[in-house]
Amino acid sequence: MKKIVLFASGSGSNAENIIRFFAQRAHGEVVAVFCNNPHAKVIDRAENLGVPVVVFDKEALHGESVLLKLRAFGPDLIVLAGFLWMFPAHIIAAFPNQIINIHPALLPKYGGKGMYGMHVHRAIREANETETGISIHYVDPHYDEGDLIFQAKVPVEAHDTPEQIAQKVQQLEYDHFPKVIEQLLLGVNKK
Template sequence: MDLAMKNICILVSGTGTTLQAVIDAIAGGKLDARISEVIADRECMAADRARKAGVKTVVVRRGRNFQSDLMKEMENSCADFFLLAGFLSILDAGIIERFRNRIINTHPSLLPCFGGKGFYGMRVHEAVIESGAKFSGCTVHFVTEEIDGGPIILQRVLQVDDVDTPETLENKIHAIEHSAVLQALNIIISGNYRIVGKRVIVA
């Protein structure tokens, strides 16, 4: 194994389609990285996908010591970077500080618009439709204490058509999220970037 290869730990809660996209990209030579571990906060389809792919999988269940247990497992993963792929648990400030600029998340809008507390899932697309916005998309960003406020790695833009509903907009954005995540991971893995305020500048 290439000793310079970056390790990624992926945190999951749901079906694992983004996880599968990363697994497939690595297998297909499109992502020069290794998934060192998958951490789930519950038994889920994503955890099953990871096990099927032969990836070390650990379930850290929500409970009294969840945040400390999660931090310990993230440390044990020996990961260079962490990807939140449909991870529904909120990370506390201690975890974010411990892994500053190493945790990556996706959001289904063009941040900073339609982001922050209360903007998740279908609520985002409902707000976009109600606003009359003509464009939406997805954002891949570093995680900070500010919800959806971390440095933006990249964004993908698409048109909001007059006939779109929150459901159709969700499907359209979901279709571009995987490639956005993979492109963002390639940027981070390359190391050819710098963070300036809330921007990630690619060399």
């Protein structure tokens, strides 16, 4: 059984979707959710599904504490599902090609520091883009610059609001993110 550790900062709808997906699979399971926000809804979602939660602060992330706790869980894959902090280089080095992230746009467009959530969808609306989507990529020491694993697109209609764009992108996340994680665990698309 392959082990997945999720990192999340907010509501945790992607995290819950991934936990539920792997609860029905024989070859992978979410063994923990790491969260940097003690008030995040993802904590309740994970606990309600029986997944242990580790809450940490910036000092723990950039020190040895989070790394030691991660090693104790022994993950085959670390998945950033709405985690907003820069991931530290020492953890990336300890888990080479085992950390992935999802971004709510078609990278390299609309990536980088400060480009997350509604900031991305508003920028896409303001630029009058005709399509957007999701990018799943390996994590490196820079925001949204790791090697791409998968992208999926959705059209942006002229009348779409940023909120409607967000709904379309979120549906892509729900449809594709767990399946891409599963493929990586099975050795398909592995770097």
